[in-house]
Amino acid sequence: MQVSIETTSGLERRLTVGVPAERIEKEVNARLQKALPNVRIDGFRPGKVPMRIVKQRFGEGVRQEVAGEVMSQTFYEAVEQEKLRPAGAPSIEPKALQEGRDFQYVATFEVYPEFAIADLSDREVELVVAEVTDADVDEMVDTLRKQQGEWLEVEGAAEDGDRLNIDYKGRKDGAEFEGGSADGSDLVLGSQRMIKGFEDGLIGATAGDERQLELTFPEDYHKEDLQGAAVVFDVTVNTVSRLQPAELNEELYQKLGVEEGTEEAFRNELRANMERELKNSIQNKLKNQVLEALIESHEIQVPQVLISNEIAALRNQSIQQFGGDASQFDSSMLPDELFREQAERRVKLGLIMGEIIRQQELTADPDKVRETLEDLAAAYENPEEVVQWYYSNEQQLESVKAATLEQQVVDQLLSSMRQIEAEQDYKTAVQPSAG
Numbered sequence: 001m002q003v004s005i006e007t008t009s010g011l012e013r014r015l016t017v018g019v020p021a022e023r024i025e026k027e028v029n030a031r032l033q034k035a036l037p038n039v040r041i042d043g044f045r046p047g048k049v050p051m052r053i054v055k056q057r058f059g060e061g062v063r064q065e066v067a068g069e070v071m072s073q074t075f076y077e078a079v080e081q082e083k084l085r086p087a088g089a090p091s092i093e094p095k096a097l098q099e100g101r102d103f104q105y106v107a108t109f110e111v112y113p114e115f116a117i118a119d120l121s122d123r124e125v126e127l128v129v130a131e132v133t134d135a136d137v138d139e140m141v142d143t144l145r146k147q148q149g150e151w152l153e154v155e156g157a158a159e160d161g162d163r164l165n166i167d168y169k170g171r172k173d174g175a176e177f178e179g180g181s182a183d184g185s186d187l188v189l190g191s192q193r194m195i196k197g198f199e200d201g202l203i204g205a206t207a208g209d210e211r212q213l214e215l216t217f218p219e220d221y222h223k224e225d226l227q228g229a230a231v232v233f234d235v236t237v238n239t240v241s242r243l244q245p246a247e248l249n250e251e252l253y254q255k256l257g258v259e260e261g262t263e264e265a266f267r268n269e270l271r272a273n274m275e276r277e278l279k280n281s282i283q284n285k286l287k288n289q290v291l292e293a294l295i296e297s298h299e300i301q302v303p304q305v306l307i308s309n310e311i312a313a314l315r316n317q318s319i320q321q322f323g324g325d326a327s328q329f330d331s332s333m334l335p336d337e338l339f340r341e342q343a344e345r346r347v348k349l350g351l352i353m354g355e356i357i358r359q360q361e362l363t364a365d366p367d368k369v370r371e372t373l374e375d376l377a378a379a380y381e382n383p384e385e386v387v388q389w390y391y392s393n394e395q396q397l398e399s400v401k402a403a404t405l406e407q408q409v410v411d412q413l414l415s416s417m418r419q420i421e422a423e424q425d426y427k428t429a430v431q432p433s434a435g
Contacts, residue, residue, distance in 0.1 A: 003078045008108070011087070011303050015107040017078050019070055024103055027066045032058065059099070067097050071105050078107075085112040088305035110303040117356055118297035124418045125289040128282045130429035132274045137267055140274060145245035148252060157204045158240045160190045164202060165238040172231045179223075180231070184238070195221075198233065209237045257381075274426065276378060281430045288433055290410050290417070294352050295345065302347050310343035311336050356409050364401040365408060372404045 002018035032054055037047045039054055071092055079086055090109035097103055151163050158164055164187050170180025189199045201213040213233040217226040246252050250261030258266045315334050356362070370387075377386035390397050 001074055001077065003081060005082055005084070011110045011113060011301050013084065013109060013111055015075070015078055015082070015084075015090075015109070017071075017074055017105055017107065019074055019103045019105075021100055021102050024063065024066055024070060024097075025100065027070075028059065028063050031062050031066070063097060063099065067094065067103060070103070071107075075107050086110070087112050087303035088309070110305050112303065113300045113351065115298060115300045115355070117352070117359065118294075119416075120290075120293055120297060120413055121416045122418075123293045123297070124420055125286060125293070125414065126422045127419045128285060128424050128429050129421050130278060130282070130424045130426055132271055132278060132426050136274065136426040137271050140270055141248070141267070142245070144256065144270075145248070145252075146243060148246035148255065149243050150246075151241035152244050153207075153239050154242045155206070156240070157206055158189060158202055158237070159242075160203065161188065161243065163188045163241045163243070164205070165241070166202075166235055167238065168233050168235040170231050170233045172226070172229050177226065177231070180233075202235065202237065205237045205240070207237055207239050211235045211237070273379065276375075277430055278426060281432075285433050286414060287407070287410050290413050291349055293417070294413070295349055298348070298352055300348065300351065302344060302351065306347045306351075307340070307343050308336075310347050311339045314339040314343055353406060353409055357405065362405060362408060364405040368408060369397075369401055369404045372400055372407070376400070 001020070001023075004016045006014050008014050032051065035058070036049065036051065036054060039049045039058075040046060041049050041053065041057065044050075044053070071094065075090060075092070087110045090107040092105055092107045094105040095103070154162075166185055166187055167183045168181060168185070170177055172180075187193060187199065187202075189202060192199070195215055195217055197215045198213060201211060201215075205211060211234075213235060215231055215233065217229045217231065219228045221227045248263055248266075253261045253263075253266045256266070258269050315338075318334060318339075373387045373390050374383065376390075377383035380386045390400060
C-alpha cells in the first residue's frame with residue numbers, strides 16, 4: 001500500500017492511497033469462488049457455470065463491493081501509519097477501478113489540532129465565601145408561603161403586589177393597534193409586565209373603576225411601529241385580589257415533600273437544600289472561571305466538521321425543548337449562525353479538556369464518581385436507590401463518569417491558580433454569573 005499526504009489548508013489533509021491490484025483481485029476471486037455453487041444462469045446446470053461466465057456477469061459488482069471495503073480498511077491503516085488523528089469522517093474520491101490494475105483513491109479530512117497546554121499558574125479566580133443564615137431561611141419560608149398561597153378578592157384600593165383582572169383597549173392616534181387590547185387579563189402590579197406607567201396608573205383602583213392611561217412606548221420597543229409612540233389605554237378593573245400566603249402547617253410541609261410534619265423538620269430540610277444549592281453555585285462559578293481561563297489561554301484552530309456537528313446538536317436541543325421533531329423541522333428557521341459562537345466555544349473547550357485527559361492518561365476516580373452520585377441523589381427521598389439506579393444504567397453512569405472526570409481536570413487546574421476570597425451573602429452567591 002502506497003500512501004502520500006499533503007496539507008491543503010489549516011487542519012485539512014489530503015491522503016492519496018494506492019492499493020495493489022493483487023489485494024483487490026484476490027478478494028474478488030475468493031468471493032466469486034465461494035458463490036459459484038449457488039449461481040443460477042440459464043443454459044447451465046446448477047453449480048456448473050464456468051468461472052469465466054460468472055466473472056463476466058458478476059465480477060464488476062463484486063469488485064466495486066470489495067473496493068468499498070478496502071477503502072474503509074486501508075484508510076484507517078494509512079492514518080495510523082502516518083500518525084494522523086482524523087477529526088471526522090473523510091470524503092473519499094475513488095479513481096478508476098479496473099481489473100488487474102492498482103487501485104487508487106483520495107481521502108480528504110480534517111485532523112485534530114496539535115497544541116501545548118497553557119500554564120494557568122498566573123491566572124486568578126474568585127472564590128466565593130458565603131453561608132446560609134437564619135434570615136435567609138426565614139426569607140425562603142416567606143417565598144414558599146407566597147408561592148403556595150391563594151389570591152383572595154378584596155374590596156379596598158389596589159396596592160403594589162395585588163393582582164387585578166382587567167379589560168383594556170389601547171389606541172394610537174385614535175385607532176386601536178394590534179396587540180393593545182385584552183379582556184379578562186390578570187396583571188400583578190409591580191410585575192413590570194406592561195410598559196412603564198401602566199401598572200403605576202392602576203395603584204389605588206378598586207373593582208369597577210375605569211381609568212384612562214396616557215403613556216408612551218419605549219424607544220427600543222420590539223415592535224417598530226410602536227417605538228416612542230404616544231398611546232392611550234382605556235382600562236376597566238374587574239376585580240382586585242390580594243395574595244394570602246399559605247399557613248405553616250402539616251399540609252404545607254407534606255405538599256413540599258417533608259413527611260415529618262413539623263416546622264423544625266421543614267426548616268432543617270429547607271436549610272439543607274439551600275446549603276446544597278449554595279455549594280453547587282460556588283463550585284459552578286469556580287469551574288466557569290477555570291474553563292474561561294482555559295479558553296482565553298489557548299489559541300487553537302478548530303476543525304470545522306466538529307463545529308458543524310455541534311451546531312446540529314444544539315439546533316436539535318432547541319427544537320426538542322419546544323416539543324418539536326427534528327426530522328420534520330425546517331433548519332432554515334434556526335440558521336447555523338444562531339449557534340456558531342456557542343458551538344465554537346464548546347468544541348474548543350472540549351479539545352483542550354480532551355488533550356489534558358489524553359496527555360495525562362486520566363480516568364474517572366471511582367470514589368469521586370460515587371461522591372458525585374451521592375450529591376445527585378441527596379435531594380431524593382431514597383438516595384441509595386437513586387445511586388444504585390445509576391450503577392445499573394450504563395449509559396447514565398457514563399455521563400456521570402464524564403462529568404466527574406471533567407471536574408477532576410478542573411480541580412487539578414484550580415490547584416495551580418491563585419484563589420482570591422470574596423465574601424457574599426446567600427442571595428448574591430446563588431445568582432448565576434453575569435454572561
